[in-house]
Amino acid sequence: MVSIKHVALRKTKKYSFQDFIKEIKRYKTIYIMLIPVALYYLIFHYGPMYGLVISFKDFSPRLGVMGSEWVGLKHFQSFFSSYYAWRVIRNTFLISVLDIALGFPAPILLALLLNEIHKKVFKRTIQTITYLPHFISMVVICGILKDFLGRDGAINDILNFLGFARDNYLQNPDLFRGIYVGSGIWQGVGYGSIIYLAAISGIDQALYEAATIDGAGRFKKIFHVTIPGILPTIIILFILRVGNTMTVGFEKIMLLYSPVTYETADVISTFVYRMGLEQMKFSYSAAIGLFNSVINFILLLAANKISKRFSETSLW
Amino acid sequence: MIRKKRFIDYAFDSFNYVFLTVLAITCLYPLVFVLFASVSEPTQLIQQQGVLLRPLGFTLEGYKLAFKNPNILIGYGNTLLYVIVGTSASVFFTALAGYVFSRKRLKYTKFFMYGIVFTMFFNGGLIPFFLLMKNIGLYDKRLLMILNGMIWTWNLIIMKTSFGQIPDSLEESARVDGANDWTILFKIILPLSKPVVAVMVLFYSVGRWNEWFMSMILLKDRAKFPLQLILREILIVNDKNTMLAGANLSAESTDMYRQLLQYSTIIIATLPILFIYPFIQKHFVKGVMIGSIKG
Numbered sequence: 001m002v003s004i005k006h007v008a009l010r011k012t013k014k015y016s017f018q019d020f021i022k023e024i025k026r027y028k029t030i031y032i033m034l035i036p037v038a039l040y041y042l043i044f045h046y047g048p049m050y051g052l053v054i055s056f057k058d059f060s061p062r063l064g065v066m067g068s069e070w071v072g073l074k075h076f077q078s079f080f081s082s083y084y085a086w087r088v089i090r091n092t093f094l095i096s097v098l099d100i101a102l103g104f105p106a107p108i109l110l111a112l113l114l115n116e117i118h119k120k121v122f123k124r125t126i127q128t129i130t131y132l133p134h135f136i137s138m139v140v141i142c143g144i145l146k147d148f149l150g151r152d153g154a155i156n157d158i159l160n161f162l163g164f165a166r167d168n169y170l171q172n173p174d175l176f177r178g179i180y181v182g183s184g185i186w187q188g189v190g191y192g193s194i195i196y197l198a199a200i201s202g203i204d205q206a207l208y209e210a211a212t213i214d215g216a217g218r219f220k221k222i223f224h225v226t227i228p229g230i231l232p233t234i235i236i237l238f239i240l241r242v243g244n245t246m247t248v249g250f251e252k253i254m255l256l257y258s259p260v261t262y263e264t265a266d267v268i269s270t271f272v273y274r275m276g277l278e279q280m281k282f283s284y285s286a287a288i289g290l291f292n293s294v295i296n297f298i299l300l301l302a303a304n305k306i307s308k309r310f311s312e313t314s315l316w
Numbered sequence: 317m318i319r320k321k322r323f324i325d326y327a328f329d330s331f332n333y334v335f336l337t338v339l340a341i342t343c344l345y346p347l348v349f350v351l352f353a354s355v356s357e358p359t360q361l362i363q364q365q366g367v368l369l370r371p372l373g374f375t376l377e378g379y380k381l382a383f384k385n386p387n388i389l390i391g392y393g394n395t396l397l398y399v400i401v402g403t404s405a406s407v408f409f410t411a412l413a414g415y416v417f418s419r420k421r422l423k424y425t426k427f428f429m430y431g432i433v434f435t436m437f438f439n440g441g442l443i444p445f446f447l448l449m450k451n452i453g454l455y456d457k458r459l460l461m462i463l464n465g466m467i468w469t470w471n472l473i474i475m476k477t478s479f480g481q482i483p484d485s486l487e488e489s490a491r492v493d494g495a496n497d498w499t500i501l502f503k504i505i506l507p508l509s510k511p512v513v514a515v516m517v518l519f520y521s522v523g524r525w526n527e528w529f530m531s532m533i534l535l536k537d538r539a540k541f542p543l544q545l546i547l548r549e550i551l552i553v554n555d556k557n558t559m560l561a562g563a564n565l566s567a568e569s570t571d572m573y574r575q576l577l578q579y580s581t582i583i584i585a586t587l588p589i590l591f592i593y594p595f596i597q598k599h600f601v602k603g604v605m606i607g608s609i610k611g
Contacts, residue, residue: 027421029497034422037413040466041432047448048440054447065447110339113332122333128597129340135589136347137526139544140582143551144346147578154349157366190343191604198605218325243437251529255552269442276443277533289441297438 055287068283075287084271092267092292096245098181104241106185107192108234112222114193115200130190142255145183146170170256173264180256180265184249195237196230203229235313243300246292268292347586354378354579358572378580381573384562388581391543398461398542399524406520407513410467414475415501419487436469442533449534456536464530465523471516474603478512479505515603518596522589547585551578 024031050065055075057068079085110130117123133141148154149169156166169175207225216224250269257265268288276285300315308314349368353361357373364372382388417425439445454460482505490500506513528544535541549558559577560570 023423030416030419030422033412033416033497033501034428036409037416037467038428040409040463041435043448043452044445044464044466045435045439048444049438050440051444051448052440054444059447061447061450064451113336116328116332117336122336126336126340128594129344131597131600132347132593133343135522135526135593136586137528137544137547139526139528139547139551140586143547143578143582144350146552148346154367161366186342189339191600194601194604198601218328254529255548272442273533277446282443282447286441286443289443293438293441300437 052286052290054283055290057283059283059286061282071283075284076291079284079288079291084266087263088266088268088271091264092246092248092269094264095177095180095248095267098177099184099248100241100245102181103184103188104238106189108196108230110189111193111196111200111230112226114197115226116218116222127190127193131194132190133187134191136187138251138255141183141187142252145179145256149179171258171260173261176257176261176265180249180252184252196233199230199233200226231311232313235307235311236315239300239303239307239315242303243296245299246296347590350579350582354576354583356576358576361575362572375576377573378576379584381560381563381577382580382584385559385577387538387541387546387549387558387561388543388584390539391541391546392584394461394540395525395543397458398527399521402462402466402524403517403521405462406466406468406471406524407516410471410475410516410520411501411506411513413467413472414479415497415505417472418476418479419497432469432472446533455534456540458540460534461527461531461540461542464534465527468519468523471519475509475512475516478509482508511599511602514599518599519603525589543585547581550581 054065054068056070056072057065058071058074059065059068063069114123114126117126150156151166151168155169160166169179203226207229208221211221211225246268248267248269250267250273253265253267253270254273257270269292272285272289272292275281275288304314304316345367352368352371355371355374355376355378356364356368357375358377360372416422417429422428440448449455449460449464454463486504486508487500490504495503526544527542528548531540531542531545532548535545546558549555556570556574559574563573565573
């Protein structure tokens with residue numbers, strides 16, 4: 001009995017393997033096409049994930065990732081007991097929350113306003129102009145910001161004319177978050193509105209007609225037809241944004257902050273950069289980076305779950 | 317009742333038009349300012365207060381300095397190389413991936429897609445990435461600028477979705493005629509997907525044109541620096557050596573021309589985008605919309 005079962009088992013196994021070979025042969029080209037893609041993801045995306053083990057080791061370039069010694073949670077402990085932990089976590093959260101509170105709704109509002117414009121030429125002109133800043137490089141944007149916000153910059157000139165004292169606004173820690181969020185809205189509001197305008201254009205016109213017959217005015221239509229119509233899009237983008245809470249605009253902060261503004265501007269990712277690449281504390285900063293990624297991932301899962309429960313819209 | 321409603325409508329419309337106009341001016345003006353400033357006489361520019369409504373005088377001195385500056389020229393050349401080669405590679409491999417995953421022939425398609433989408437939400441972070449690049453020998457190599465960020469997962473999803481909408485019957489009839497996967501992809505699928513390919517070319521090339529951070533941490537040799545990195549030295553770091561390389565200026569005119577050079581280089585670096593922008597804008601809109609299908 002046992003032997004028969006064994007033989008039968010082996011037979012199916014052998015059969016499926018042959019099947020697999022056959023399939024690869026049959027669809028050879030597809031598998032060849034897959035190779036570069038798979039390699040790219042393995043090396044450039046999964047490779048660094050493997051490298052995260054150095055968070056639990058004392059990495060030395062001489063010994064390599066494998067050879068370095070395990071040290072458990074040492075680096076996490078030293079981060080959380082440092083003065084900087086609280087500062088960078090607080091800054092990351094504050095900047096992100098501020099950006100979600102003000103920066104997230106801005107494109108929705110713009111889309112709603114644009115949708116109320118019926119002069120096509122005007123609408124198109126506004127769209128063309130407001131999309132533009134999105135395509136200008138971050139280095140140039142920050143260069144312009146530095147110029148405008150500097151002591152002799154245009155904004156100072158205007159405020160000085162209105163009776164305010166001159167100041168270098170980028171050197172003022174109290175203003176950093178506001179400048180960050182404000183310039184983010186300036187740069188992204190137009191481009192961000194495209195997706196909502198697309199969603200609005202997908203709303204069934206019959207709903208508007210029915211609402212008109214029911215006596216709904218303009219504002220009622222916005223609140224009872226347009227906004228519910230784009231709500232799934234809003235929710236999806238919101239989940240994605242929440243899943244990036246801990247990854248605030250790293251590039252912009254890198255270009256704009258300075259030791260004077262670290263108090264409010266230094267976030268987890270910039271701290272990781274300085275510790276890791278300027279001070280060469282590889283394991284320490286990899287550990288902080290891992291902490292950051294895990295929090296992000298948890299926030300994403302949580303936002304998705306909450307949304308699934310209350311609105312039946314979710315990422316998966 | 318009706319009169320009142322009309323009044324609200326007028327009020328709302330007027331507010332809307334004024335608000336949007338102000339917004340558009342805010343978005344455009346900084347660039348206009350830079351453009352005006354880049355051709356203004358530096359002596360007048362320094363005394364200038366507030367906003368510029370037209371250039372103050374006229375000089376191309378800033379542009380002359382910029383085009384004599386070896387740093388800017390080398391950076392420009394490198395960026396062109398990275399954009400052209402990099403974008404071609406990106407579009408090619410994204411198309412391959414989109415084809416493979418949209419054609420349901422591959423077993424475990426779901427498994428691979430989960431593995432790929434997961435990387436959008438979780439990554440190893442900066443330090444492991446940096447060490448890996450050093451280990452596999454891409455540190456300070458031009459090849460790095462091509463391979464890094466070769467496929468954007470978001471673009472892959474757009475491409476896969478778009479390819480998936482092409483009916484299978486087309487593919488089947490080609491197969492009956494003896495076409496293999498390469499022929500199907502390049503002779504049937506891609507020609508039918510021109511709008512999406514255009515979107516991909518634009519997304520990738522703008523992304524590569526504007527890239528600076530990875531080159532900052534992974535390139536050491538200045539001869540390989542892309543333009544944005546040179547710009548960073550000129551605009552953010554205020555590095556005099558980078559700025560005034562190739563120029564013979566007296567001490568007092570140095571300070572005057574620095575500002576002018578900054579404005580000119582902003583324009584030079586942004587010019588290609590400003591130039592093609594009117595032609596590409598509708599494609600970008602399309603791209604975002606295709607992306608939104610997936611949600």
